[in-house]
Structures are given as structure tokens and as C-alpha cells.
Amino acid sequence: MSESFFFHSPVKVFVEKDPYEVLSDFLSDSCRIGVVSGKVAILKTGFKEFLLKRFPDKEFFFYDDISENPRINEVIKGGRFLRDSKVEKVIAFGGGSALDAGKACSIFATNNRPFYELMADNNYEKPIPLLAVPTTCGTGSEMNHYSIITDLEKMDKVNFKKPDLFPKYAMLWSEYLKSLDETLLLWTVYDAFSHAMEGYLSKRSNPFSDILAIEAMRLILTNLKSYSNSKKLNLSKLLFASSLSGAVILHTGTTILHALGYYLTNVHGIQHGLANALLIPRYLMMCEGKGVEKIDVIRNIEKELHFSIVDSIKDVLGDRLIKLLSGVDTEKMVDYASNKPNSLSTPFVVTKDYILRHFS
Incomplete structure (x- = not known):
């Protein structure tokens, strides 16, 4: 254990609070919302239908091309999708892969740059504010600024992390785990x-x-x-x-x-x-x-x-x-x-x- 240490956790966490209340708060000042997920959980849980029905005044842009182990090209593509859609907020929904990818997409949306170049540079535009909604009980990604991305060419997993990649909100709603x-x-x-x-x-x-x-x-x-x-x-x-x-x-x-x-x-x-x-x-x-x-x-x-x-x-x-x-x-x-x-x-x-x- 370190004798000298610090502790920092900037994520606002909502535990078993009504999703409508949490999302209403997060989305209150925004109209165009990006949603990053895999293809299955967002449908099985009814989350996509929930967003469209309960927030008819918002325009949602869904990016669901996220693999179980998200790849560099997927987050670059996702960042471009969010940028072209001119979204103001991002919701990352799913397991650790979707949450990690959502964080990465949120920063590539504001930084049109190669993956490793941005990874190595401390000068960048801040990512789009993000709310993380985990649908598994293993990731913990909603609590940190890590984004584990797979480099297929190198057969490697790399930790793309930035101080600004923390989600603004994390929503822990265990009902979403029941479809797993x-x-x-x-x-x-x-x-x-x-x-x-x-x-x-x-x-x-x-x-x-x-x-x-x-x-x-x-x-x-x-x-x-x-x-x-x-x-x-x-x-x-x-x-x-x-x-x-x-x-x-x-x-x-x-x-x-x-x-x-x-x-x-x-x-x-x-x-x-x-x-x-x-x-x-x-x-x-x-x-x-x-x-x-x-x-x-x-x-x-x-x-x-x-x-x-x-x-x-x-x-x-x-x-x-x-x-x-x-x-x-x-x-x-x-x-x-x-x-x-x-x-x-x-x-x-x-x-x-x-x-x-x-x-x-």
C-alpha cells in the first residue's frame, strides 16, 4: 500500500434510481443524443424502445457496431458517426465493451485524428459528455477513465485513457441484467x-x-x-x-x-x-x-x-x-x-x- 496517496472519483452515480429521472436530468439541456452499444442488449432490455417512447422531444442516433472486444476501427468509425450526427450528449449502454467503446467514441467525435496519435497526445478537444449504463456486473468501466481497445494487427489490447474520459453520470439499474x-x-x-x-x-x-x-x-x-x-x-x-x-x-x-x-x-x-x-x-x-x-x-x-x-x-x-x-x-x-x-x-x-x- 502507498504511504502517500490520493483518491479521486468524479463520476456521479445513481444506484437503482428511476432511469427516466436520471436520463431526464442528464439530457435536459440537449436535443441530439448519440447512443453507443452492441446489437443485442439494447433490444433485449427494451432500452432503445424506452428512449424513443419516453423522450419523444429528443433525437437519438444509434451506433451499435461494437464487438465483444471493441476494435480500433470501430471506435474511430463511431467517433465519426457521432461527429457527423452533431450529437450533444452520449449514452454508452451495455457491458464493458460497449462502455469502453462509448468513452473512446466520445473523444474521437471531437478529435478527428489517428488512434495512436491521439492516445499519445495530451493536447486534445474534450470528449462529448457521456452517461454510462452497465448491463453486466463485471466491468466497472462506468467508474473510471479506461477504454480497453483491441488492436487486431498487433493482437493486443491497449488501454486508451485520458483524464477527461470519465463518464459524467453512471446509472446502475439492475433490471437491465435480467436479460443476460x-x-x-x-x-x-x-x-x-x-x-x-x-x-x-x-x-x-x-x-x-x-x-x-x-x-x-x-x-x-x-x-x-x-x-x-x-x-x-x-x-x-x-x-x-x-x-x-x-x-x-x-x-x-x-x-x-x-x-x-x-x-x-x-x-x-x-x-x-x-x-x-x-x-x-x-x-x-x-x-x-x-x-x-x-x-x-x-x-x-x-x-x-x-x-x-x-x-x-x-x-x-x-x-x-x-x-x-x-x-x-x-x-x-x-x-x-x-x-x-x-x-x-x-x-x-x-x-x-x-x-x-x-x-x-
């Missing part, structure tokens, strides 16, 4: 736990982020225990925990676990949350093997609940916990992850041999 496939929902829960756990153990953690991380882990584990016993989940609490985790990694970043997961997604097409679930048991063993003291706090939470994150992962994945990693070139995976900025926040010195030992 149960399996995908669980993957996103593991992603949220990974954010909280990695953030708590990170070299960059601070007392504020630790408080949020502990509460997020406790909420998630309580719900996963309930799911293990009765197949029931409290979506509202999981969505809240996900946002807490998003605020955690805003300050701590993630660690080599996430970098390893990026490789599994980029090269093997394993869904991001599932990739993290595969890695969590091994990462905990790595931390214990290096004597990371804060791991004891996580173990104490598990003892209090008589349930562990590894119990949950084994219960849900079964033999897939081993099979899904059987065809992975672990040396290439570790080489890739070791060179990602995430690895610098890992609470022990990262060496290739030590990481590989946990995949043998």
Missing part, C-alpha cells in the same frame, strides 16, 4: 472479483481503495455462495460490487493476472471474465508463494463466509478449469503478459520462471 445469459453473468462476476482482488493486492493500493475492494469481495463471495447453494443471485448487490471494483482499479490498476487474461482472449478467444476465472486460483497461489501479506485478509473473508472464490470457480467450471488451458502456449502467454504495464503493479517481482511454474 446466466453463464455470461457469472463470467462477469468473476471479472468484478478479479478487479477487487487485484486492486487490493496491487502495489498501488491505498486505504480508500482497500475499503472498497474488501466490501466488493465480500459482496461478491456472499452472492456466489448463495448461487452455489440455491442458484440465486442478488443482481443489485452484484452490480454495486462491480462499480466498487471499477473505482478500485481506477486507482490501483490491474496486475499480471489481467495481462495473462488478455492473451487468452486475444489468441484463444476466451471470454474476458472466463479467462480471469481460469487464472484467479493460480494467481492466489503465486501471491501466497511470495508471502504477500494482504492475501490473509482475503482468506479471512472466505473463512467468515465458509466459502472461497476457488470453491466457486471449481463448482462452475469443473474440469474445464484445466481443459481450457490445455492448448495454450504458456511461454508465449507469460512473455506477452510480462511486458504489459499491468505487470508492474503485481505485488511481487514478476519473473518468467515463477509464473510458468504455476502452469506446469
